[in-house]
Amino acid sequence: MTDSEKRPSYAILVVDDDAINIKIIQSILEGAGYETHSAGSGRECIKNASKFKTDLVLMDINMPGLSGIDACKELKRIEKTREAIVIFVTANTDDLTLEEAFDAGGMDYVRKPINRIEMLARIKSALEHREAAKRLAEEKKFEAVLATAGGVCHELNQPLQYVMGSVQLLMMDLEEENPVYEQLEKVRKQVERMGLITRKLMEITRYRTMDYVNGKSIIDIEQSTGP
Incomplete structure (x- = not known):
């Protein structure tokens, strides 16, 4: 180094x-x-x-x-x-x-x-204090993310299960060649994807964001989950 x-x-x-x-x-x-x-x-x-x-x-x-x-x-x-x-x-x-x-x-x-020693000590202390405040702010953001994710997943889980069950029942009464079956299969895949997203939200272990539009940031689910 x-x-x-x-x-x-x-x-x-x-x-x-x-x-x-x-x-x-x-x-x-x-x-x-x-x-x-x-x-x-x-x-x-x-x-x-x-x-x-x-x-x-x-x-x-x-x-x-x-x-x-x-x-x-x-x-x-x-x-x-x-x-x-x-x-x-x-x-x-x-x-x-x-x-x-x-x-x-x-x-x-x-x-x-x-006094050189006093000046450097006060500067070091002030910078460390600011970094600690930043870490605390990030922790509070993370806590808010977890609370929001938990609430969203709880509210979406039952409706998603209902939609998935209804789609599967409709598909059981149709032939695969039926155009409606094909559309229902697309719906099923999207509902399955939404279920995967809610599960990932529940697995968030850190706070990571990604650029979105107009200078805004959104949570990067992929980077915020996993070990």
């Missing part, structure tokens, strides 16, 4: 109006295996977070123009960037400043002057 394969696949946007601070922080982050890009102002932060892959924003609070707190509020309003984690970098750790930072959507903060 190469060094690049060992690196976490996370991209961090470093936001500070001091170019030297940006270079120092980027050096630390890249040394830890993170991909980085930067912004020198709150406005540039919003632009770059939308333009580049951004998993986490390391945001200076005190910047001329749009402050870090206001930039964070804007990021949380934009659909493309609202999921990005924001960790503030600040020398002001008074209660009012921190309250405003968290109310704006920040997850955590790092004190200035920056």
